[in-house]
Amino acid sequence: MDYTIRYGLEFNPFLKNSKEIFVSTDESKEVLFRLDYLAKTKGFGLLTGSPGRGKTTAIRKWVQTLNNSQYKVVYTCFSTFSPNDFYRNLATELGAQAHYRKPELPGNSGRAHKALCREKENSSNHH
16 A cells, blocks of 8 residues: 555654754754754764664754864764764774774874864954
């Protein structure tokens, strides 16, 4: 049975990422508020939650509001990452060389983040 035809739907809402529909709830407003805070404070954060809660949809909606020349958004959706894999991926996404010795990983990502912030500040001061 084709439920889209039977119920007059434009698409199947039960397929993952079939269409991005953002439903504004208190929870989604809180997520967007916190993401805005991260942008204002030049920080980085981690958004976690149960499958199907709208994490990806909220992030995609939020990213559309950002100026690409001012912000670097790193989206990683692998729940199987170890902490070391996470730091390696973050360093690589921020343009730093990923280290493979465990003690160097968090510091390398942090240095890459600070360098990116300085680069953005310098470019905005020259305009």
